[in-house]
Amino acid sequence: MDIEALKAKNPEHWNKAAAIRALTLDAVAAANSGHSGMPIGMADVATVLYEKHLKFDAARPDWHDRDRFILSAGHGSMLIYSLLYLTGDPEITLDQVKNFRQLGAKTAGHPENFLAKGIETTTGPLGQGIAMSVGFAMAEEALRARFTKKLVDHYTYVIAGDGCLMEGVSQEAIALAGRQQLSKLIVFWDNNNITIDGTVDISDRTDQVARFKASGWHVQEIDGHDPEAIDAAIKAAKAAGKPSMIACKTHIALGHAAQDTSKGHGALTDADQMAAAKEAYGWTTGPFEVPADIKSQWEAIGSRGAADREEWETRLEAMSASRQAEFARTMAGDAPKKLAGTIRALKKQLVETQPKVASRKSSEMVLEVVNPIMPETIGGSADLTGSNNTKTADLGIFDIENRKGRYVYYGIREHGMAAAMNGMALHGGIRPYGGTFFCFTDYARPAMRLAALQKVPSVFVMTHDSIGLGEDGPTHQPVEHLAICRATPNTLTFRPADTVETAEAWELALTQKSTPSVLVLSRQNLPAVRKENKAKNLVEQGAYVLADAEGKRQAIIIATGSEVSLALEAREKLQAEGIGTRVVSMPCMELFEQQDEAYRKRVLPAGPVRVAVEAGAQMGWDKWLCGERGKYQKAGFVGMKGFGASAPAEELYEHFGITADAIVEQVKALL
């Protein structure tokens, strides 16, 4: 690459881009870790994007109608931090850049959305950024349809690397975006032909241009160091009428001794090589020093959008007060005031009718009353709509011709769905929920973890939650998945026992602002267990006494979901034998853990035998069985010890010994 020619041809551009390159080298060297090559390689693309296209106001990174910039290749985090610092973001100061990757800094190793407003998403696990960007673009379409382009009209830009495109989730994202013709989604592929193990072709020879075209994308190929070509390509992409991929041929670690090598991917900290690279860039100031003229050019870019933002605010203020309030509520992710009353009314009715339905059906019954009063919900399923019961009559289908539709046919793409949901939630203004079988939590895992880490309230509707799904067999029968969800930080795992508990769980899920929820629902019908109407949301405390012991309290049976009715049945039998038995329903362990000790102690007092019943693995239960005033010698578990099998559900419950009689036996053996 002839750097002198690049400099000579576009000197102003070159210097702005060189600022990114120099800051990256300095920050990585100071941290003695990080990834230098990618920000250096993509500095030209980023500079043109920020200078000529990205709609933003650096002083107000929370402006709702800004364009979104997503760094799917999250290891190149210094690209974002450089851009934010240079353009004048209030949070990413020079001190933050100097503290790159240090404890407490906002400039974490990989970008973390919750550390600074200017960072849209948490990326790093490859492919997640491009997959979330589909959700961002869908959210923009849906909100534009709802609030008009006076308020919502922006692009989603993504930088993705070879790693992002090799991850399978990228295919799900590309195909979904192509199907939905998301014309305001523009992806730059950092086509540098380098991965950690060597050149890309040692593991991949996919024709990415042909691949994107096969899914209905507009594709261009350009020199990623030519500012005019970059500008022209972005213009063409905006006009394309479909999602657009710009393949940017770049040199990783441009101008450094490690250029075009795997070494260039990582931390370039050799002092002599750094000096040589800076000399090549024509960069003569000291570490972290950006010449004033270059910094002010960048700051001008940062304030370029201020007028746009002010006009937007004027348009917003011209709207009716109620419209403004609704827009504010929606973007803030606040549930409507009506929600609590709606849930209470539903519960009252349910206690009267005592429906015996599968909890996936219960979930649908809740959605039927919730969706009409929460226009911000967007539901969907990974091709199991009828089984997940996620679609309600009022939603309409989100599609090219109907952006007001609120139901998404995600296709057989659990991972892409979960990531898109996260993207919608991060965009703001949308409360996404999506369904699949609980066992396929496995497919969605990387995105479900990222929901928790990113603090977004996505709702995962996971049905067919145990051997209760029956004949489809062990490939489809979750065993360890409750433990997986419960072990994940900042995740609420709800396994409701009947329709009332399902309504309460949904109410909690829909009012979360920084925690995702997993609703774990049965395939099979469950009897109603809540016989009395309570205005209070009992699931909120995680566990509660559903039926107390009559006479001396000798045993406590703790159960969740489909096993609560077995616990009640066992209690009947034990009481008949004079054994006082309490049944505790524990729909959400995480919330129970958050209660104060006094409450936990009231629900699970010391003394009685404790038996837990759940058609899943024991892991996670020992805490409630023998921890916190429980005793190992007086504790038992009725559940799964290995994988399930293929047979009708009732036979499986019998076969694996998850029955009222087995609970009774267990209790009696411990007494």
Next chain:
Amino acid sequence: MDIEALKAKNPEHWNKAAAIRALTLDAVAAANSGHSGMPIGMADVATVLYEKHLKFDAARPDWHDRDRFILSAGHGSMLIYSLLYLTGDPEITLDQVKNFRQLGAKTAGHPENFLAKGIETTTGPLGQGIAMSVGFAMAEEALRARFTKKLVDHYTYVIAGDGCLMEGVSQEAIALAGRQQLSKLIVFWDNNNITIDGTVDISDRTDQVARFKASGWHVQEIDGHDPEAIDAAIKAAKAAGKPSMIACKTHIALGHAAQDTSKGHGALTDADQMAAAKEAYGWTTGPFEVPADIKSQWEAIGSRGAADREEWETRLEAMSASRQAEFARTMAGDAPKKLAGTIRALKKQLVETQPKVASRKSSEMVLEVVNPIMPETIGGSADLTGSNNTKTADLGIFDIENRKGRYVYYGIREHGMAAAMNGMALHGGIRPYGGTFFCFTDYARPAMRLAALQKVPSVFVMTHDSIGLGEDGPTHQPVEHLAICRATPNTLTFRPADTVETAEAWELALTQKSTPSVLVLSRQNLPAVRKENKAKNLVEQGAYVLADAEGKRQAIIIATGSEVSLALEAREKLQAEGIGTRVVSMPCMELFEQQDEAYRKRVLPAGPVRVAVEAGAQMGWDKWLCGERGKYQKAGFVGMKGFGASAPAEELYEHFGITADAIVEQVKALL
């Protein structure tokens, strides 16, 4: 579709295919559940494949040189069961077919490889079959290179549906197969334009032909009901010199009232509609009755390969005894006799040298001595070779021109890698291991679960196993992943503390025959903790006393991996204060759980305070802390309570309070 014309044109073929269709209808009706449409739609393809191409001997489904048939669209399991029964498989009898989806039957809802020899893989979670097939085809290439085509020379055939192709893992598989030009891999795409939610185009408009071509595949498009076209396409695919995809335009549930609809995907049990379909097929016998002439035609197909098999056996017997023995050992998955001695010798040397290295480096040291004596290993990494330390000097690179190479550059495809590993293990003759960061267990999860369910001894080498990875931050720092692996049935999770334990863990992993292992390894250097040479493999018991209390035993500190040295340090401090402290190293909870009670009791006697230390979530530890003679009031945990952060490793350990001093405090607080 004009069924009469199809029948008239190829009456013999039609009747054979009709047998599959009729058995499918009958079995699904008897089970009152299952998936009728796919076997009915693909019956013609399967019939031609089995009649004219598939190399197999139905009487000997374990013949090593058979072609492999993988039903990636596993819900269509009645296709496999029909084919096995019709061709005369000894295990899948008519009784089994009649007991489709019932408890104890070999004819499970989805195909399960461990129930009958004739079933190559467990499929059902979509995309897994096509992803595993890449491993099957790689195993065939590797074994052919090693044992010559006299012994190994066969094809891998796959039937994949729209669901398989929408799952992201299929892209990883397609790209990997294309890169490796696996010319003996032939995939039939059941192009029926139907998914559960509707026609495919509601969620996907990908041009699959262009997509496969973009990854270097040979592609053909045919009428999937035309036997001549099917035959010609298979011939062309065999001659293509690269992996081949045959897009078969089919009608789901052909000839049934539900043809070409989503309803046709599921269980078609309506008696009148069944009767009408059978009439259309010209099928006049009762349920489960195959006319003798048709059955005998199928049986002739089943025995077609007997002569081939006998010739193969003759070729095998003509080889030297040692060659035969090595082939038998390799295919049986038995470790070489030398392994135990090799590990013992390494341990002896390690105790002398006491290396302070990261356990990922320890793992490499073990592989350096193991790979040369185990030619059946095939290693690899998802583009983190230098970080996972998975490549040893002797392996060579598995590539188009070097099928003797034993190291695979899998690319950034954790999921595809894990699935391919499972395929290699299922094929037989290969012991696969592959590496990525432990946090990306999330990406590989669906295949890791399937390894456990399928009972294959894949070895997952998971490095950078905690906040000890440092600056890359919480997106890359596992917290809940130990709990995830431990909660999964039939999985051994090893977290060794030093090089000796790593060697012992590897020995156990390499001698498993039906259980996958996860090796959880540190990024950071760890001091040697095993000071004495023991011939015995101490990891085999899961946990053992590493350092006993001096004086009265007041505390037991239990730790794994990188935290064992902290435990030893804490013990020093406690002993200095006169507090007798035992340190238990627990590299494998699952194996400890399998020990008899007497042993567990010796290692963890009742009485002393127990503190567990692990830089992960607490879930899974309560059992050892307050279960089995432990007491809640005398138990503590030092570990992670939420996600990690981005900073140097030592600072993070300090920040999250995982230090020797914190352990000392915890013990003293409980005394």
